[in-house]
Amino acid sequence: MDPDATFTLPSLLCEEDDSSLDHQVKIKVSQPRSDDDQYIRSLIERETQSNDSSCVICDDESTKNWFKCARLDAVNWIFSTREIWGFHFRTAYLSLTYFDRFNSRRVIDDGKEWAIELLGIACLSLAAKMEEQIVPSLSHFKAQGYIFESSVIQRMELMVLTTLEWKMCGITPFAYLHHFFSKISDECDCNEVLVSKAIGFVLDFSKEVNLMDHRPSVVAIAAVLLACDDQLTRNTLECKIGVVSSLYSLEKECIYNCYILLKELETKKNNTPDLNSFDLLRNNWSKSSNIGIKRKLTYNGFEQKCPVQKISRRL
Amino acid sequence: MSNRSGSNRPEWLQQYDLIGKIGEGTYGLVFLAKIKSNRSKSIAIKKFKQSKDGDGVSPTAIREIMLLREISHENVVKLVNVHINHIDMSLYLAFDYAEHDLYEIIRHHRDKVNQAINQYTVKSILWQLLNGLNYLHSNWIMHRDLKPSNILVMGDGEEQGVVKIADFGLARIYQAPLKPLSDNGVVVTIWYRAPELLLGAKHYTSAVDMWAVGCIFAELLTLKPLFQGQEVKATPNPFQLDQLDKIFKVLGHPTVDKWPTLAHLPHWQSDQQHIQGHKYDSPGLYSVVHLPPKNSAYDLLSKMLEYDPRKRLTAAQALDHEYFRMEPLPGRNALVPPQPGEKIVNYPTRPVDTNTDFEGTTSLQPAQQQASGNQMSGGMAGAHIMGTRNVPRPVHMVGGMQRMQQQQNMAAYNLASQAAAGMSGGAAMNPGNIPMQRGVAAQPHQQQQQQQQQLRRKDGMGMPGYPQQKSRRF
Known part of the structure; x- marks a missing residue:
């Protein structure tokens, strides 16, 4: 990118490479x-x-609290996985919008943490498919407490897609x-x-x-x-x-x-x-960079990205 | 095949009579089917190839469905339904069926009737193609893979001769990041690729679609691809020198004078010897397309084939061009000129391979050609069509259909009833039987109406309608 490039919205253009990341x-x-x-x-x-709107389906306090904690776990998993794979922040954010929209339309019962985790994986995988150039295969998404087969994750992806009516362009x-x-x-x-x-x-x-x-x-x-x-x-x-x-x-x-x-x-x-x-x-x-990985904000999306080759070492 | 409809077939499949396979590509298979409740209505069903094991739902499928869900325009192919086979998790898209496409129409004129496409048809096709493209571009969608086989034309019926842009597998909303064009094993033909892409531009705009339209326009006029370069097959995205060479031979050498950003393009910089060093003779686009330089068709064409993407005509500007205001005026039915007495060309219907079922397996039934009019026999296997005669597929005596009959729990995802149907599919979709209650859907119908209104409104803006409409055309 031209160092003197003026500040215009790059979104109007498509970008094929990551050179700007450097x-x-x-x-x-x-x-x-x-x-x-x-x-x-x-x-x-x-x-x-x-204009989806969130609708509270349950007004039981303990269920609400349970859900809040489960959501927080999913959020943390999504953000740490984002970091491992070097996804854009917008990818993580997008996956959370899928997550919240899904939960406004369907209810996952109390205590089914595994279902929330599975949902988090499916949402991040879908968001990555929408936003990222390199998307890891499903088996690379490691959940915290459960092991999900790829086919189970794919089923969940389909469930998310239909529940969100395929409106994935968040x-x-x-x-x-x-x-x-x-x-x-x-x-x-x-x-x-x-x-x-x-x-x-x-x-x-x-x-x-x-x-x-x-x-x-x-x-x-x-x-x-x-x-x-x-x-x-x-x-x-x-x-x-x-x-x-x-x-x-x-x-x-x-x-x-x-x-x-x-x-x-x-x-x-x-x-x-x-x-x-x-x-x-x-x-x-x-701090602009540390732990040996270039962590720089990019112009095009303001996001940091780890080089992809780091992945194997980190997993 | 159509008479084999068992009563215990999955629900969504039962609404169709499968006629046979009409296409095959890297994305998967396309079938022709009829809706049982309305036999006059034909549907094209696109089955996505299963993604690689472990990759989940294919990103191409997600993008295509997502985009098609958002758009609605007379000159864009209409997605009617999305079906999921929950047994193997394959996806089926149901579209309104279009009998013809520009690839076949051009081929018919070139190889069979040996005569140019009449001016009314060329102009009407081009106008409608631009009209659909203008809609896409004003909704910030780039197609990126326009070529004759992706431009469909409706056959007999109410929409006869209406042009539909199809195949959104590579299309995307402007701001989304791009994968290299050769990704996912999808090979885009290079003949319609804009020079900025060939020269390795990292940033590009909707002007790439306009270049492709220019190439298609020229092909409609001459029945030959305008720039028929030899493709270098290598990954990823090799430098296509021959394609550029073909372009430069016709349009002359691009210059930094006329195209200032040219100097920054990677291949221009790196390949001094071939690209910059070679001097091309004086341009001769008009002699290739056999048009006098002062002709309005020529003027429009040359402005679509402008090197500098910033100077290239936009779809909206092209629709405004005087070419479309001159006789013959473009019309809605591109295939049938309004003037009585003009010769009407009967284009062949698509060949249908009636031996292949929805699973892509072949039965041993005798071949039946869906013939009508001056149907051509054999030799129809185009780039995107698999003819009846060459179906190199394993034969399964008890394969496909039998297995499909057991698949009861396929849930239809009907776009018309949106969330409601999505919900009803829930039970079958529930991975690992997670107990889930149904949430309250956010008023799907109202929402859809709103969305359609918005799209319609957008459609209306700057969309001039057919120029100087004359009622006889409609």
Whole structure:
């Protein structure tokens, strides 16, 4: 990638290789092309077309808690497997949207942790097939407590596909981060640290919250705003997003609520002493590289990726 | 075969009478079937080849189904149903059947009637192809594998002569990452490949589809592939020098002057000797397509075959071209010119191999050709069609059908009833019998309606309809 490349949305182009992964993120904000605006608007519009809404099927507290824990385990498995395979963050996030959408339509009974694990595997495998260039075969997805045959995972994949009505083209907040940073960054010094921060917020959010309750574009703009400034009031926030024309169709109220939610999640996390894997991950992003693996944020998706040849050694 | 329908066949299969196999490719098999409740309705059923053991559901299948689920346009093939055989987990896609495709139409004119395709038909096919492509591009979908055999034309019936873009196995939403084109053993013919791809561009746009349309346009005019390069077979994605050579011979040498980003393309940089060093004679596209340079068809064609993808005509611009505003005007029925007295070409129907069942196994029934009109016998085995005569498949006396009769628990996934049907398939799909309750589906019908409205609205925007519509054409 041309080191002087200006900051335009790469999404409009298809990329065939990973060469851009070897370059440091360099954010140089230029006027985004009008094409980008149009594209972002079409993305936001497509979000509304898949208006799944989460529906609580069970209001029994213990079941809810059980599910929350099981989900957290699945999330942790998905993120650690993402790291092993060097998948993009958006792949992990996408798999969680499949996971949450599935659970809004079907209920997995209490105590069936294995079913949740199987679901997590199927969702990640499907997301990888949608997003990644290299997808490991099913037998390489190692669950924590159970061994699933490939055919069982494939059955689960089919079940997820039909339950989600084959609508697999999920939009994630990562599709928007570039654009939103470029839009509000004349007031804020946009750099690698801020980008990593925003990614971290999105990931922390995905860990805790049912992803069907918030639109990806809302999560993205809230994370970008929080990364730039954690002291926004409702008024200052509305002021900032007022300049982003592609956001007109989004409700300011939703954005503000999401901003507050992200902020609360961060406060909660900072008050919890033990570092979880997310904190570790995040620490890794800000130091540009360590443990011998290039961990660099890429321009095209802001995501880190381990070289594929590392895989065999790590497994 | 059609009279072998047992009463204990899987439910989804029972709604069809299988006629036979009509195609075979790297993706799997295609069958022709009739809907029992409506015998006049023909359906093409595409069975995906089982993915490699242990890979799960094939990514190509997921992408194709996902995209087809989202799109709806008169000039794009319509996915009617997705069926899953839960025994072996194979996937079957049911499409509206199209009797013809451009590969066969061109071949018929070249080899049988020995006469050019009439101008009305060429223009109507091109207009509808562009119309479908414009819809795809405005929904941020790139096809990436346009070629004559993927452009279908409807046979007799209400939609006679309507063009349908098919085969979305390689298509994708713009922002998704790309796999190399030669992935999954899918070999895309290089004849329709845009020069930026041949020169190793890492980034490319929907302009690659427009290049392919240009090549197809020229082929409709001359009945010969425009750039018939010798393919280098190697993995992955070898440099296709001969294909570029064929292009340069017709269009002249590209220059950095006219195509500024050319200098950054990998193969342009690396292959100084062959690509940059060789000097080509003056371009002669008009002599290849036998059109005078001032002709509007020529003008349109040359703008689709513009080297610089940024300057290449878009589908929307092409639809606006004066070529489509001149007589003969394009129409909905591309096969039948509206002027009475014009000769109508009867294209052969697709050859059907009636000896192959849904499992792809062959029975020992005598061959029956589905013949009609001036059906050609034999020698029909095109790139994508397997003729009746050469079916190099093992013969199973008790194979396929018998096994299929036991497969009762196939669940149909009916697109019309969306989630509801998806749910009803649940019991059969439940891996390892996980006890699961049915969740509340999010109002599938309403949702679908909304989606269709949105698509329709998008369709309406900038979609001019047939230019200068004249009622006689409809």
